Structure formats: C-alpha cells, structure tokens
Amino acid sequence: MADDRKPAPDDQNSPAADGNEQWVILNPKSGTADHVDEVRQSAEKRDYTIRETTHEEHAVRLAQDAAANDVDRLAVAGGDGTLHEVVRGLVAASALGTVTLGVIPTGTENIFATNTGVTSIEEGFELLDHGERRRIDVGFAGGEPFVVSCIAGLPAEVSVAASSDLKERFGSLAFVVASLQEVTEFEGLHIDLTAISNGEETTWSGEALCVLVGNVLRFVNRGGQANVEDGLFDVVLIEQMPASDILAEATAHRVFGRDTEHVLHMQASQLEIRGIDSDPITFSLDGELNTHHELVLYTDPQSLTVCVGPTYEGTHPD
Numbered sequence: 001m002a003d004d005r006k007p008a009p010d011d012q013n014s015p016a017a018d019g020n021e022q023w024v025i026l027n028p029k030s031g032t033a034d035h036v037d038e039v040r041q042s043a044e045k046r047d048y049t050i051r052e053t054t055h056e057e058h059a060v061r062l063a064q065d066a067a068a069n070d071v072d073r074l075a076v077a078g079g080d081g082t083l084h085e086v087v088r089g090l091v092a093a094s095a096l097g098t099v100t101l102g103v104i105p106t107g108t109e110n111i112f113a114t115n116t117g118v119t120s121i122e123e124g125f126e127l128l129d130h131g132e133r134r135r136i137d138v139g140f141a142g143g144e145p146f147v148v149s150c151i152a153g154l155p156a157e158v159s160v161a162a163s164s165d166l167k168e169r170f171g172s173l174a175f176v177v178a179s180l181q182e183v184t185e186f187e188g189l190h191i192d193l194t195a196i197s198n199g200e201e202t203t204w205s206g207e208a209l210c211v212l213v214g215n216v217l218r219f220v221n222r223g224g225q226a227n228v229e230d231g232l233f234d235v236v237l238i239e240q241m242p243a244s245d246i247l248a249e250a251t252a253h254r255v256f257g258r259d260t261e262h263v264l265h266m267q268a269s270q271l272e273i274r275g276i277d278s279d280p281i282t283f284s285l286d287g288e289l290n291t292h293h294e295l296v297l298y299t300d301p302q303s304l305t306v307c308v309g310p311t312y313e314g315t316h317p318d
C-alpha cells in the first residue's frame with residue numbers, strides 16, 4: 001500500500017529532527033516489480049520516509065512534496081521514467097539545486113543508473129550515505145527537463161537499450177538499426193537544425209532519419225557515458241539514407257569509432273530543431289513522448305547533485 005503520510009514535524013524519531021530529511025520515492029511497478037521488499041528494508045534501516053507511487057505521473061507530485069518538506073536526500077527507486085518524473089517535480093518546485101539525488105536502480109533499462117555507476121539497490125543507498133557527489137547537467141527541451149536523452153524521429157516503441165547481440169554488431173547505434181528493422185516504411189524528418197557551441201552556430205537543413213541528443217548518454221564512438229558535467233549535449237544527426245547504408249555506417253562506427261558520411265556528430269549547449277512539414281515531430285524525453293513543430297533545447301550546467309558509483313567518469317579525455 002502507498003505510504004502518503006507526511007512526517008509529523010514534532011516526531012523525534014524522524015530524520016528531520018537532526019536536520020537530515022531523507023525520503024525514497026518508490027515505484028513498485030517498475031522493472032520486474034519484485035524489488036519492493038528489498039527497497040523497503042534498505043530504506044527502513046536508514047530511517048528513510050517511504051513514498052510509494054500509485055499511478056503514472058505520481059512521482060512528479062511526490063517530488064514536489066519532497067521539496068515542500070525540505071528533503072535534502074532523495075532516493076528514487078524506479079527506472080528512467082520514474083527519475084524523469086522526479087526531476088520534473090523538482091523543477092516545478094524550483095528545487096533542482098536543493099536536494100542530493102540518489103538513484104536506486106529498479107527499472108528495466110536503468111540507463112541513468114548504469115551511466116552513473118550505480119548497479120544495485122543496496123549500492124544506491126550506500127552511495128547516498130557515503131558516496132561521491134557530482135553536480136551534473138540537466139537538459140531542457142521545450143521547458144521540460146531530461147537527464148538521459150532527447151530523441152527525435154524514431155518509432156515510439158524504440159528503446160535506447162538494444163539487445164547485446166545487436167550492440168556487438170553495430171555498436172552504439174544498434175538501437176537505431178533495431179528500430180529501423182521494426183518499421184517497413186519510415187518517413188524521416190524534414191528539419192532545420194541549429195546548434196550552438198562556444199558561441200559558434202552550426203546549421204543543417206534536410207531529411208534526417210533521427211536526431212539523438214544525449215545528456216548522460218552518448219551515441220557515437222564507443223557509446224556509453226557522456227561527459228555530463230561540461231554543459232554540452234552530445235548530438236548525433238543521422239541523415240536519411242537507404243536502410244542498407246545504415247547497417248554499413250553503424251558497423252563503421254563500431255569498428256573505426258569515427259564519423260561516417262551520413263552520421264554527423266557535434267556537441268552543443270543549445271539546439272533548435274524545427275520541422276519544415278506540417279506534421280509535428282515526435283520527441284522522446286527520457287522515454288516520455290511529446291510532439292512539437294519546433295523544439296528548443298539547452299543545458300542547465302551542473303544544476304543537479306547526484307550520488308555516483310566507482311565506474312562513473314567525471315571527465316573524458318576526448
């Protein structure tokens with residue numbers, strides 16, 4: 001059952017009594033939905049207030065509640081969708097900068113957790129207790145925050161986590177290949193794109209298969225974790241091309257780790273994607289779908305404090 005109680009301010013057993021208010025927002029339905037007991041045990045032994053979601057979007061409101069209750073340590077037990085809702089709630093409460101957020105990976109893909117070095121429920125709580133804190137960038141698209149990625153132009157059901165078999169063959173663009181295999185006819189996007197990096201503007205206009213904007217994730221070279229503290233998105237624009245060419249180009253990426261003819265890679269602190277046709281473009285923000293004719297994206301550098309695990313890389317040499 002969901003625990004929606006607010007802690008009593010005069011409760012001497014509450015962690016708030018020592019100025020350290022800590023909550024866990026728990027999605028009981030994420031992933032294989034068999035994590036609830038373990039999360040509860042880890043949370044209870046550390047005196048966390050447990051707030052369970054009961055429906056979609058509930059984590060947005062619970063994050064707002066957390067901000068209103070001056071929570072300074074906030075665990076999020078769920079997958080990337082739950083984390084996305086929590087960040088939306090913190091932004092709505094103007095509280096992005098007031099909490100330390102710890103991800104407790106209990107989702108299906110857990111892309112954010114994987115790319116910040118958090119591998120288990122107990123490790124997530126341990127890191128909140130004693131782990132390294134980093135201030136990471138938060139992306140905004142049309143005013144809505146995202147932490148993993150914003151993807152324009154791939155089918156709605158596509159996941160950025162492709163099977164390991166496809167990854168072996170096609171590297172970090174495997175999921176593009178996977179999504180193209182799922183649809184027989186793929187329209188592509190007729191767009192104008194403007195990217196700004198260090199005050200310099202790059203423009204591109206034409207037919208694209210998709211635009212991939214990574215915050216914690218990057219889609220080129222060896223893929224994996226992006227530098228999420230540099231105030232820059234990793235942007236990949238894949239031009240429209242025959243399906244057979246994408247297989248060749250994805251393979252070239254994996255083998256040579258370099259750009260290919262139809263795959264453009266750039267870094268940008270701001271981006272504008274404008275559809276030229278009358279149909280709106282579908283965007284996936286951390287897996288949540290929205291449609292827009294035009295979208296402005298920007299990063300809010302180092303605006304969210306998160307706990308990271310030992311495999312997290314603070315900076316990249318390249």
Ligand SMILES: Nc1ncnc2c1ncn2[C@@H]1O[C@H](COP(=O)(O)OP(=O)(O)OP(=O)(O)O)[C@@H](O)[C@H]1O
Binds near residue numbers: 029032055081
């Ligand atoms: N009690 C609930 N019942 C049903 N759906 C819920 C409940 N609480 C949250 N949700 C919804 O569950 C959805 C999936 O959550 P989430 O993305 O965290 O898990 P996942 O899809 O298993 O993991 P990942 O995104 O990492 O692959 C979210 O859209 C969220 O709104």
